[in-house]
Amino acid sequence: MKMLRRSVCLLLCAALFLTLLAGCGKQEEPAEDFVVSAAVCGPLETLDPTMNTDVGTESLLSTLFEGLMRMRDDGAGKAVAVAGLAKEYIEEKNYDDTVTYTFTLRSAARWSDGERVTAEDFVYAWQRLVDPATASPNASLLSMVAGYDEVRESGDVSLLGVKAKGESTFLVTLSRPCAYFITSVCTSPATAPLRRDLVEGNASWAATADIVTNGPYTVGTWVKAAQLQTKRNGEYYESKLVVPDSICFRFETDAQTNYDQLLAGELDYTAKLPYAAIEQLAERGIKAGLFRPITLWPFPYAALKKAASQASVQAVLTVEMSLGQMVDDVRLAVEGEKPVYFEGRAGGSIPTLTQIVDAAERALKGGK
Numbered sequence: 001m002k003m004l005r006r007s008v009c010l011l012l013c014a015a016l017f018l019t020l021l022a023g024c025g026k027q028e029e030p031a032e033d034f035v036v037s038a039a040v041c042g043p044l045e046t047l048d049p050t051m052n053t054d055v056g057t058e059s060l061l062s063t064l065f066e067g068l069m070r071m072r073d074d075g076a077g078k079a080v081a082v083a084g085l086a087k088e089y090i091e092e093k094n095y096d097d098t099v100t101y102t103f104t105l106r107s108a109a110r111w112s113d114g115e116r117v118t119a120e121d122f123v124y125a126w127q128r129l130v131d132p133a134t135a136s137p138n139a140s141l142l143s144m145v146a147g148y149d150e151v152r153e154s155g156d157v158s159l160l161g162v163k164a165k166g167e168s169t170f171l172v173t174l175s176r177p178c179a180y181f182i183t184s185v186c187t188s189p190a191t192a193p194l195r196r197d198l199v200e201g202n203a204s205w206a207a208t209a210d211i212v213t214n215g216p217y218t219v220g221t222w223v224k225a226a227q228l229q230t231k232r233n234g235e236y237y238e239s240k241l242v243v244p245d246s247i248c249f250r251f252e253t254d255a256q257t258n259y260d261q262l263l264a265g266e267l268d269y270t271a272k273l274p275y276a277a278i279e280q281l282a283e284r285g286i287k288a289g290l291f292r293p294i295t296l297w298p299f300p301y302a303a304l305k306k307a308a309s310q311a312s313v314q315a316v317l318t319v320e321m322s323l324g325q326m327v328d329d330v331r332l333a334v335e336g337e338k339p340v341y342f343e344g345r346a347g348g349s350i351p352t353l354t355q356i357v358d359a360a361e362r363a364l365k366g367g368k
Contacts, residue, residue: 033244033245033246034243034244034245034246035229035244035245035246035247035248036244036246036247036248036268036269037247037248037250037266037267037268037269038059038247038248038249038250038267038268038269038270038271039249039250039251039252039253039258039261039267039269039270039271039272040056040057040059040060040249040269040270040271041054041056041057041059041060041249041251041253041271042054042251042252042253043224043225043226043251044057044060044224044228044251045207045224046206046207047061047064047206047207047211047219048205048206049061049064049065049188049189049190049192050125050128050129050134050136050138050190050194051136051137051138052138052189052190053137053138055271056271058188058189059271060228060249061189062189062215063215063216063217063230063247064189064211064213064215064217064218064219064230065189065192065193065213065214065215066084066085066192066214066215066216067084067085067186067187067188067189067191067192067193068084068085068086068089068103068122068170068186068187068191069081069082069083069084069086069182069183069186069187070082070083070084070187071187080183081182081183081186081187084186084187085105085106085109085117085193085214086103086104086105086106086170086186087104087105087106088103088104089101089102089103089104089182090102093177097176097177098146098173098174098175098176099173099174099176099177099178100171100172100173100174101171101172101173101174101181102169102170102171103119103122103169103170103171103172104168104169105117105118105119105167105168105169105170106237107168108237109214109237110214110235110236110237111195111212111213111214111235112212112213112214112218112233112234112235112236113212113235114235115195115212116167117193117214118164118167118168118193119164119165119166119167119168119169119170120164120167120196121193121194121195121196122162122164122170122193123162123163123164123170124193124194124195124196124199125191125192125193125194126142126145126160126162126172126191127151127157127158127160127162128157128194128199129141129142129190129191130142130145130148130151130152130157130160131151131155131157132151132152132155133155136190138188138190139152141185141188141190141191142160142185142191144174144175144176144178144181144185145160145161145162145172145173145174145175146160146161146173146174146175147159147160147161147175148160148161148175161173161174161175192214192215193214195212198212208222209221209222213233214233214236215233215236216232216233216236216238216239216242217230217231217232217233217236217242217246217247218230218231218233219231220246225251226250226251227248227249227250227251228248228249228251229246229247229248229249230246230247230248230249231245231246232245232246250267253272255270255272255273255274255277256274258270258272259273259274259277
């Protein structure tokens with residue numbers, strides 16, 4: 001299942017979470033940009049969301065491209081699908097057992113070059129995704145859309161059950177009901193809109209730092225063998241709410257190297273822990289687990305605002321794990337039942353992994 005495949009990032013999102021909370025306590029005019037460093041994938045040759053098969057890279061692409069829906073923390077540590085570029089949608093069940101979705105796009109949705117995001121951008125992106133000529137490994141993501149099989153057999157993308165009604169209305173007809181259509185299909189970077197005028201006839205459209213994006217970030221610098229650093233997309237409809245100011249994605253896949261850099265304070269987030277580190281955490285009574293990746297920048301704004309208004313920040317980290325089988329959820333919230341607390345001053349120094357683990361260990365023993 002697509003949902004399961006995307007649920008593989010590890011415990012150390014806690015470090016990033018606390019980093020974001022600390023960032024919310026900044027002065028209105030900070031001396032320097034608030035930058036988070038993350039290691040989620042290896043070197044990339046393209047940022048085309050249609051062609052990606054790597055879970056870690058999906059986290060990076062989700063900062064650059066946004067689809068109809070987006071995943072957000074519900075305030076209790078659970079990831080839920082909320083309005084993305086579509087401000088609302090209507091689901092209609094038809095007499096022939098097909099289902100029609102009518103998405104209304106935000107009027108403020110813009111590409112990073114200032115152009116409006118339109119329903120036709122979605123039509124083009126979805127047709128391109130299933131077109132056999134594209135050879136996308138993610139084509140089957142739209143297998144529930146009416147006409148999918150016919151397109152795959154004939155190559156005629158006009159047979160796909162999608163169409164634009166004006167600039168702001170995107171219509172999708174499913175050949176059958178699909179429980180995960182909204183939560184997994186419409187939140188995937190692979191189904192994000194694309195511009196025909198930028199993609200067609202331009203083989204390098206997604207291979208350079210000047211790529212046009214529609215998500216909360218766009219590309220600042222990109223050294224293909226080393227790292228990609230994003231910058232805030234000023235055209236994004238919620239640009240003023242985006243934190244941090246920039247995310248530096250380092251292309252390092254060695255779990256031990258990333259873990260060492262995390263301990264040294266050179267890295268804020270890693271998608272992988274070496275197994276030895278997991279065992280060490282387990283031996284200390286700290287249980288690590290998995291969480292469903294939410295795009296790196298946006299934890300609930302109301303919760304962040306509330307935390308930032310306090311003299312100190314109380315971040316809640318609830319973690320569970322079966323050693324060797326990391327299948328449970330990591331719960332992150334500002335409030336929650338039976339929480340593990342780490343207290344740090346708003347705007348103060350970012351806590352280290354050791355401090356987080358020590359605080360969790362004390363909490364598990366009944367202290368704070």
